Amino acid sequence: MAFLELHNIKKAYYLDKQAFPVLKGIDLQFEQGEFVSILGESGGGKSTLMNIIGGVDRNFSGEVLIKGTPLDHKQEKQLDDYRRSMVGYIYQSYNLISHLTVLDNVLVALDMTALSREERRKRALKLLDQVSLSDQAHKHPNHLSGGQKQRVAIARALASDPQIIIADEPTGALDSQNTQEVLTLLDQIAKDGKLVIAVTHSQEVADHGTRVVHLADGKIDGDERLRPAYDLPKDPTVVKSQQLPAMASYRMSFKHLMYNFWRNSLIMLGTAIGIFAVLLFSGLGNGINGYIQNQINSLTNPRSITVFKNPTGKHLTQDQIQSSLMQNLSADPQSMMIDSGALRRLGKVDGVASVQKGNIISGYRLSYKKLQQSGTTLTTWNKSVTSSSIKHGHRPGSNEIVLTKQQASQLTDAKNYRKIIGKPVNISFKWVNSKGDPVAINGTVKVAGLSEGASAQTTVSYGTMQRMLRDSGAVTSPNFVAVSASSLSDVQKVDNRINNLKNAKGERMFGAITVGSILKTVNTYVHLASTILAAIAGISLLVSALMIIVTMYMSVSERTKEIGILRALGERKKDIRRLFTSESIFIGLFSAVLALVIVIVVTVILNHTLYGMIKYNIVQITAGNVIFAFAVAVVISFIAALLPARRAARLNPIDALAAD
Template identity: 75%
Template sequence: MAFLELKNIYKSYYLDKEEFPVLKGINLQFDRGEFVSILGESGGGKSTLMNIIGGLDRNFEGEVLVNGKILDHKKEKQLDSYRRATVGYIYQSYNLISHLTVLDNVLVALDMTTLTKEERRKRALELLDKVGLSEQVKKHPNHLSGGQKQRVAIARALASDPQIIIADEPTGALDAQNTKEVLALLDEIARDGKLVIAVTHSQEVADNGTRIVHLADGKIDGDERLRPVYPIPEDPTEITPRVLPAMASYRTAFKHLTYNFWRNSLIMLGTAIGIFAVLLFSGLGNGINGYIQNQINSLANPQAITVFKNTTGKKMTQEQIQSSLGQTMAANPQSMTISDHNIDRLRKLDNVSSVQPGIMVSAFQLDYNGKKQSGTSLSTWSKAITSNSIKQGHKPKNGEIVLTKQQAIQLSSAKNYKQMVGKTIHLSFTWIDGNNNPVPVSGNFKVAGITEGASAGTSITYSTMRALLQKANAATAANFVTVNVTNLDNVQGVANKIDNLRGSNNKRILGAITVGSILKTVNTYVSLASTVLASIAGISLLVSALMIIVTMYMSVSERTKEIGILRALGERKKDIRRLFTSESVFIGLFSAILALLIVAVVTVIINHALYGLIKYNIVQITVGNVIFAIVIAIVISFIAALLPARRAANLNPIDALAAD
């Protein structure tokens, strides 16, 4: 039984609807150990016949049998496996991959075998030594002569130990000496028990084989046996094929990327600039949010909720509570008192650590050495105010008062206001008694400290305020309460519960004000601004994606012949797609790394320049920002490569091999 058999092979090409027959009923049988020359003039159908034998041409009529089994040319996966395991190609134009070294050009075929990495390298070196190129393994094809290139092609064709070697005009571009050496190598391959089929138009070349098949006008018009078939070795070598591992595609993609590094570096720089801009604006947003939060938290405790009486019975926003507070307090302070019963209800809420009643006076007067100063808000000290707000002195104790910086300046001078700490001043205001009648209240207090900031005002302790009011027979009921929450995450939840507390008439009785919600509002605006800026910067990422698409399409055009070579070696469409998408992903990954380096340098410069002014690092790149940058770069580059990679995978291997 013949190893390879062709039955009734017909092949035609069509121009519009006109048929041009190329093969007109080819019937041939081949055995291993033969060196068969297919001889004929150009246009006689030799190359078409070789493409059918090699599993590249799928559109023909007839049957191809290998070892007695029909090779179904309609099944692409079966053809891929056939080329991978059974066929090796030697081309007239060598068809070496330019960005790979001599050694890598041979290894690309061995990647589709089950040999280990060390075994693949050893076999590649042995084959290159066999063809006389052991000193050239690190060179690229453009540094080799024509004869050397053909030897590399022979070594690659033999690498996976195929049973059929197809040589298409293997000596067409060689001088006499190299022709002689290449023919000797092909004869030696046949002696090893392989089937060598050489396509040629030279009678002199054909005479070196064991058999000549003459092809003319698409028909066999001669089949001459020159020498007997070489015997098949008793212990033939056998290398098990496999589909190409993903890692091999990644290695090849990386080698091509580095081979064209300077061109690709421009693409990476453009992509990196877009990622850098997004990172910088995100970092600025983080920094500004952090700075505002730090400033607010330094003056007010974000875990404290200030509770006031809801005089409307309806749901009120914090802005509405704050806007009506001063007016209601001045016009009808009695209406703002909070009963002990409702204070107890606050204590019973979940996630509340403590409750502090407080008293707030809407208008008061300070006297010192004949100077008077009027104020609009005197309140008792609570945990809602942090000690950080006191810039000179300390928080008040019994019999002490804390002034604002502006009050201290008006009672002394801008130059000596700090000396007010420790001085005694007179405080007076009007309050109400139990019958809602006005009562004058006054007392002397020692200045404990001076505060700065809008949220910190004039303060005395709660016990001091009650004693002062009791002395004047004024009402001592609390008109605000400070509720301290166990942790920051629970603040809004507790505030919502407070807002929903209702009286016997089912109306809302209390309103909550939190620093966290104010901070959240500010941060929302800052985040919105930084998102808009980052989105504008993201436009450059779209431009980068277009650059990658164009680059990948150019790469497909430039590497069309390489695609044909890889398909002829047995790589699948999937492998070709992965080759181009992985190279694009490498571009995205390196772009992200470059962007991170740029943003790290710029961040240090900006933070160093501004730290002396605001005492805060205004650009803060988080781990999340870094992960986002890497992920978005990879995703964009992967998506950008999908169409070019699909186009590459769908190329006809025959057309790809014929590309210039």
């Protein structure tokens, strides 16, 4: 039984609907150990026949058998396995991959074997030594002569230990000395028990083999045996083939990226700028949220919950509670009074550590010497306020008041406003008595301290407020309560329980406001703003994606022949797709790394510049932000490469190999 058999092979090319026959019924048999020369003039069908034998041409009629088993050219997976395990190609134009070194050009075939990484390297170096190129292993093909390139191609063809070596015009571009060296190598390959089939139009080359098959006008018109086939070796080498591992594709993609690194650097820079902007705005959002929280928590106790009476009996939002409070304080102060029974119920709420009564007054007037100043809200000191809100002086004690910096400046002067501390000021406001009639409240209190900032407020002690109300015959009932939660984690739960307290009529009794709720609202707005800014910055990522798509399409066009080489070596469509998608992902990862470096530098500069003014690092990049940025970079680059990679995988190996 012959090793390789061809039965009635026919092939025609079509122009429009007109057929142009190239092979007109080829019947041949080949044995291992033969060095067969297919001799004929150009256009006679030699290369077409070799493509059919090599498994890269699928569109023909007839049958190809290996050891008596038909090779189904319609089964792409079977053809990939066949090319990977059985065929080694030597091309007239060498078809070396330019961005790989000589060693890597040989290893690319060995990557599809079951050998270990060290075994593959040893075998590649051994093969290069056999073709006298071990000293050129780390050079790129453009640094080699034509004869050296052809010997690299021979080493690559032998790398996976194929049983069939197809040499298409292997000496066509070589001088006489290199031609003799290549023919000697091919003869040695046949002596090792391989089937060597060389396509040539040179009679001198044909005479060097063991057999000459003459092909003319698509038919066999001569088959001459020059010498017997070589005996098969007793202990032939066996290298088991396997599908290309994903890691091999990643390594090759990385090498190509490094080979053309500077060409891709602009794309990486463009993508990095988009990722940098997203990171920076996310970091600014984090920093602003943190700064606001820090400022509010420094002025108010985060465990404190401010509770007001709910005059509507319905569920109220934070904004509705505050709006209702201000309206009722002016129009109907008595409606906001909290009785002792309600206070006891508050004290029994699960998670409440303490209940502190308080009063808040809408509208008051201050006078110092001959100067006067009106205020909108006067409140009693309670646990929701922290001493850190007082920038000068101390918290109010008996018959004392804390003013805002603005009030002190208006009652004195802008430069010497602090001199009012310790001085008595008159305060007056209107309240109601037990009958609901208006009562004028007047008193003198000493300035204990000054508060500053957005949360600055005018406060007196609860005892001072009670004394002033009693002395004027006004109602002394509290109109708000400062509730302290047992722990910070219980604040929201306690807030919900207080809001859900109901009276006998099923009406809600209270409305509660927490610092956490205020922070949540503020943070929501800040987060929304930073997200919008990040999204706007993300538009540049779309532009980067388009740049990657264009680059990948250009890369497919430039590497068309390389794709054909890899497919001829046995790589699957899946491997080709992965080759391009992984390179695009590398571009995305490099871009993300560059963006991270830029944002770190900018963050350090911004935080250092602004820290002196606000005493806070305003840009805060979290690990989550970094992970998100890298994920976005990878996803965008992967999606951008899908269409170009799909186009590359669908290229016809024959057309790809014929590309310039």
